[in-house]
Amino acid sequence: xxxxEDFLETPAFDLVARAMARAAQARMIGTMVSHYRxxxxxxAGGMGVVYRARDTRLQRNVALxxxxxxxxxxxxxxxxxxxxHPNICTIHEIGEHDGRPFIAMELLxxxxxxxxxxxxxxxxxxxxxxxxxxxxxxxDALEAAHAKGIIHxxxxxxxxxxxxxxxxxxxxxxxxxxxxSPDSHAxxxxxxxxxxxxxxxxxxxxxxxxxVFSLGVVIQQMAGPPPGTTAFDxxxxxxxxxxxxxxxxxxxxxxxxxxxxxxxxxxLANFERRLLERLARRVxxxxxxxxxxxxxxxxxxxxxxxxxLARYNPAWLWVASVLLAxxxxxxxxxxxxxxxxxxxxxxYGFYLDHVMGALSVVCVGLGIGFSGYVSxxxxxxxxAGYMALAVNVYLESSVFGVARVEYGRIGPTEAxxxxxxxxxxxxxxxxxxxxxxxxxxxxxxAGMVLVFVxxxxxxxxxxxxxxxQR
Amino acid sequence: MAEEPAKDITRLLHAWxxxxxxxxxxxxxxxxxxxxxxxxxxxxxxxxDNTLQTTALVNEVYLRLVGGQPVPVNDRAHFFxxxxxxxxRILIDVARGRRSLKRGGTAEHLPLDDAIxxxxxxxxxxxxxxxxxxxLAAVDRRQARVIELRFxxxxxxxxxxxxxxxxxxxxxxxxxxAREWLMHELA
Numbered sequence: 001x002x003x004x005e006d007f008l009e010t011p012a013f014d015l016v017a018r019a020m021a022r023a024a025q026a027r028m029i030g031t032m033v034s035h036y037r038x039x040x041x042x043x044a045g046g047m048g049v050v051y052r053a054r055d056t057r058l059q060r061n062v063a064l065x066x067x068x069x070x071x072x073x074x075x076x077x078x079x080x081x082x083x084x085h086p087n088i089c090t091i092h093e094i095g096e097h098d099g100r101p102f103i104a105m106e107l108l109x110x111x112x113x114x115x116x117x118x119x120x121x122x123x124x125x126x127x128x129x130x131x132x133x134x135x136x137x138x139x140d141a142l143e144a145a146h147a148k149g150i151i152h153x154x155x156x157x158x159x160x161x162x163x164x165x166x167x168x169x170x171x172x173x174x175x176x177x178x179x180x181s182p183d184s185h186a187x188x189x190x191x192x193x194x195x196x197x198x199x200x201x202x203x204x205x206x207x208x209x210x211x212v213f214s215l216g217v218v219i220q221q222m223a224g225p226p227p228g229t230t231a232f233d234x235x236x237x238x239x240x241x242x243x244x245x246x247x248x249x250x251x252x253x254x255x256x257x258x259x260x261x262x263x264x265x266x267x268l269a270n271f272e273r274r275l276l277e278r279l280a281r282r283v284x285x286x287x288x289x290x291x292x293x294x295x296x297x298x299x300x301x302x303x304x305x306x307x308x309l310a311r312y313n314p315a316w317l318w319v320a321s322v323l324l325a326x327x328x329x330x331x332x333x334x335x336x337x338x339x340x341x342x343x344x345x346x347x348y349g350f351y352l353d354h355v356m357g358a359l360s361v362v363c364v365g366l367g368i369g370f371s372g373y374v375s376x377x378x379x380x381x382x383x384a385g386y387m388a389l390a391v392n393v394y395l396e397s398s399v400f401g402v403a404r405v406e407y408g409r410i411g412p413t414e415a416x417x418x419x420x421x422x423x424x425x426x427x428x429x430x431x432x433x434x435x436x437x438x439x440x441x442x443x444x445x446a447g448m449v450l451v452f453v454x455x456x457x458x459x460x461x462x463x464x465x466x467x468x469q470r
Numbered sequence: 471m472a473e474e475p476a477k478d479i480t481r482l483l484h485a486w487x488x489x490x491x492x493x494x495x496x497x498x499x500x501x502x503x504x505x506x507x508x509x510x511x512x513x514x515x516x517x518x519d520n521t522l523q524t525t526a527l528v529n530e531v532y533l534r535l536v537g538g539q540p541v542p543v544n545d546r547a548h549f550f551x552x553x554x555x556x557x558x559r560i561l562i563d564v565a566r567g568r569r570s571l572k573r574g575g576t577a578e579h580l581p582l583d584d585a586i587x588x589x590x591x592x593x594x595x596x597x598x599x600x601x602x603x604x605x606l607a608a609v610d611r612r613q614a615r616v617i618e619l620r621f622x623x624x625x626x627x628x629x630x631x632x633x634x635x636x637x638x639x640x641x642x643x644x645x646x647x648a649r650e651w652l653m654h655e656l657a
Contacts, residue, residue, distance in 0.1 A: 007589055008617065008649060011624030012561045012596060013531065015588065017508035020564075024509060068510075 025049060032056075033097045036064055036104060052107060055092075062092055063107045067175065071101045080150050080174025087141035089161065089169045103175070110164045112171075114157035117221065128232065131222045134160070136258045137168035138215055142251035146208040150174055153206065155214035156195045157221065198242050209244040212254055216240045216247075231261050272413055276336040279329075289334040293356060296330025299323050300360035304367030311372035317427040320367070321420045327360060328416050354390075357412070361386050364419075373426060373434050378441045385448035392455055479535050480545075483552045494559060501560045504531045531624075551633040554623020558600070561622060565596040594656045602655045606648060613648040616641055 025041045028051060036053040042063065043050060053064040073094045081091040090106040113134065126134070138160055145152065152173055161169040197213035200206050216239020223232070235257050241247045248254040303323035310316040335353070362383055369379030425433045479500070486493035508531070532553050588594045607614035612634065619630045631638040
């Protein structure tokens with residue numbers, strides 16, 4: 001007989017109370033609350049029970065959350081309800097039903113960060129890239145709220161929602177004031193203590209920097225054991241300083257620092273981002289991000305072909321340059337477009353991006369190899385080396401949570417620019433460039449082999465260290 | 471509710487332990503209110519995952535029953551012991567869905583099939599456990615008392631030891647043996 005370990009460990013009083021809670025939840029199904037028809041209990045969490053409900057007036061599905069009876073909408077809660085930001089869960093209405101306050105809000109599909117961390121493979125730590133992605137979106141939300149004078153006060157994984165499309169939504173803005181409620185039950189169960197800033201714990205006045213502290217704790221929890229990037233550690237230090245004055249002054253500063261981490265590879269990052277955002281705003285609505293992904297692929301395949309044709313006529317090098325620019329446009333604009341529109345990225349956007357990136361490198365690399373300007377075997381070796389590195393990076397980000405940002409400061413944009421310059425020089429007939437290009441390729445190849453061997457050795461030794469713990 | 475004098479609780483408990491069943495009827499609404507509070511608390515928050523926390527909760531219920539007044543130190547063990555027995559009676563009544571003792575109107579009907587499961591694998595409910603515990607009392611009274619105090623009363627090992635005037639080690643051993651016995655009986 002398979003008895004659970006905790007047989008009789010939960011007091012009967014508690015079992016009965018839970019059964020009553022379940023029964024009360026079940027009774028709610030089908031009832032009308034204001035003009036909402038309760039359809040399903042989505043679960044309890046954060047501040048109260050959440051139901052899926054049908055708004056019978058506007059004929060849409062919403063999430064309905066009941067709050068503790070003592071809760072009353074104050075100025076801040078009403079201001080929070082007016083917040084409109086892609087990373088903040090939209091509040092439709094604050095109401096009351098039978099003396100119980102409720103909030104009708106945007107119905108989200110996905111899971112909370114708490115669930116994500118709980119369901120995560122292994123130690124529950126996320127890859128650095130994902131940590132940065134989630135944290136920047138939360139910081140974005142905080143910045144918008146702080147600008148309106150709203151402090152969240154209860155930033156924790158349970159209040160951070162990740163939709164199936166990967167967009168992060170911060171929940172419960174403006175209602176966390178209850179955390180200090182006189183109700184002893186509520187106080188007894190505040191599981192958010194580890195996320196509270198020192199000034200909050202001591203009951204002193206809090207400002208935006210208390211949210212920066214809490215987000216720092218969340219970042220630390222997401223990343224797990226320190227990933228060993230000094231830039232990352234510095235960011236954490238500046239979030240978790242005991243003295244608010246030593247922290248980032250605002251969520252915006254934190255976000256900028258996180259972005260800096262994400263884009264270490266891009267020397268031209270800031271200029272490029274501004275340019276792309278300006279372009280993205282002019283794109284007609286019927287053109288979707290995926291169309292640009294496809295355009296990028298066409299650009300890559302086309303430039304590969306143009307390079308190969310340059311063997312017969314150097315004029316094709318001009319074509320290759322133009323197609324490289326198109327490749328850049330498609331490759332970079334898809335993500336920017338999604339961000340500018342606040343739309344959810346396609347479900348497999350992240351992976352698609354990686355696969356497309358690898359395919360593009362293969363196309364262009366092979367094209368260059370067949371152009372006759374550089375040695376074919378060198379070009380093939382470089383393509384093979386790139387693939388080996390890419391697989392290695394993928395393993396690192398999935399197994400060890402190390403992001404590719406550590407590889408260097410030359411990103412795809414810089415690489416494309418160098419190619420365009422070389423194309424131009426070659427097309428103009430400057431022959432010595434061929435030798436320079438070949439030698440550069442030799443050096444790049446040697447560098448790739450060195451990095452690959454070094455990283456592989458490091459990964460293998462880490463893998464050895466991981467093994468005994470299983 | 472508010473005019474219910476807090477010190478009466480101790481008197482009612484005493485009267486009931488002397489065999490006055492009417493006293494239990496007066497206690498019931500108080501406990502029922504506490505159950506409601508606790509149920510609301512469970513609805514509002516993710517279920518606490520550690521037992522220590524819930525044990526503290528039940529203790530808090532007792533303290534609330536006496537209206538925050540200090541329980542006399544020499545009486546504490548006895549008070550908790552009587553509370554545990556009362557809890558058992560009342561919780562079993564709730565599990566049976568009996569409304570007789572409850573105040574009208576607030577009576578809740580709990581679906582018996584999945585309500586108050588003590589264990590999911592195998593499925594055992596509170597009523598089966600109550601019966602098994604009565605059989606255990608016939609075999610070993612103290613072991614049954616340990617289960618009653620700890621499971622129904624939500625007392626800690628130390629409090630149980632204090633109430634039964636035995637060492638915590640004895641409580642641990644009784645707890646283990648009684649659990650084994652009950653598992654066997656309920657399997």
